[in-house]
Amino acid sequence: MELTLRPATPTERLYAKRQCIPIMERCGSPGILVAELDDSGTAFCSHWDIWDPAWKTPEFSVELDAMIEMLRSDQRYGPVLKNIPAMIAYCLNNQESRIMQSPEYLFRVDAGYHAYLLRCTPSELLDNAYIYAYRRDLLERHMKEAEKGIRFVTTEGKEKFRVSDGEQIRIITGGDGTRDRTARYIDAGHMELSHEWGSTVYSIREFAERLEQTGGMVIPMRSTLPDKCYAVLPSSDEIIIVKKGESGYYRTDKYGHDRAEALEVASECNERGGVTKAQTAAMLAGSLFGWEVPAADPKNYDEQGQPIKPKRHDRGNAR
CATH class of the missing domain: 3.30.450 (Beta-Lactamase)
Known part of the structure; x- marks a missing residue:
């Protein structure tokens, strides 16, 4: 053999x-x-x-x-x-x-x-x-098959976001409690959510309906994002700390005399922590606009933290 x-x-x-x-x-x-x-x-x-x-x-x-x-x-x-x-x-x-x-x-x-x-x-x-x-x-x-990722959808079946097989998600309950779960791909319409004490199998539509009934929501906790990073608040040029999975930000004692200096200080702090510019841009977007939006995924930015323009599909002779 x-x-x-x-x-x-x-x-x-x-x-x-x-x-x-x-x-x-x-x-x-x-x-x-x-x-x-x-x-x-x-x-x-x-x-x-x-x-x-x-x-x-x-x-x-x-x-x-x-x-x-x-x-x-x-x-x-x-x-x-x-x-x-x-x-x-x-x-x-x-x-x-x-x-x-x-x-x-x-x-x-x-x-x-x-x-x-x-x-x-x-x-x-x-x-x-x-x-x-x-x-x-x-x-x-x-x-x-699992390379396609696990879909999280609305009750109507519209896709909100995907996570890779084995990634973490966070369930935010109607009472603002949080529950972190590991998502496993079963097939295109089913997933397993597991935690330390056990696991539950759901159809993706069933999970969406349960969230709606309880007033909860779900966000991805992408492993490609750091737990926290420094960023510069667009409205005030203030240096802030952003934490993965949390909305808003934390104030710091760091500052810059202008926006350029603030960006430099935040970048130096992030470099010491191994955080890239793409991750920083995604973290800031997630904290401001929600962690389920495409802008909160670092794969959508280049090395300088600038958004990657989507490729235009060739329409051929279509008008």
Whole structure:
């Protein structure tokens, strides 16, 4: 059996956690195998955390066993699942697989008809390997479809904005409370909103209707925006602080003698914080006009923070 092992991409990382049932079904997931390694390499205890009999076929089980055996014994692959020392060595030699600054490392394994996301946590004494199994073709198709983003619409179905799969949104309740949720793409008409304590699946129209009934609203919390930045208030040339997801601004003790100097001071502060001019322009627009408007997305600005003019479509012979 041919096998490939490589660090998982940021998109693939979204599938290396417990999924809602609709996503698991669309991706042909047999389930999640949880394994425990020891230092000697003599033990490999495992159990299924969740599984779907429709996809957990005898053919899949044979393929899975062969894949695990290769990851435990074949030097070409570490062997990453031989024991804890081997897992540590392989993870340290593949730092690009590390998930942010966490002690977890994530790899994708392709074997047979399936793709596996292998999450390694060698610092844990128990449950130090998780294997998320998917039908490879269905996983690839779902990731491709999810590139279109998740639509948030009015009750009439008119699109308000989109967020990328796995992005955060903020629900502002009728009583001005806030609830941040992670949005996952299921299909063109459905999404999952999850938080620390669980998740809920909605049709996009159903979610819009619930917001209207409760007097709430929803805004995107784009990961391409910083948590805060400095900006210059257009009406007074005052240097202000803008925070993502909040309307209005905060005053600062920074100032400039004129607009040009104020812009320079704000730009220097932002540069020290790693904030670009495009992000600054989008943050200011979001705080003034709403975070769901196109102007609050940094992709709509150039490197100098100037709006990018939309491309004119060739109308051919149309008049």
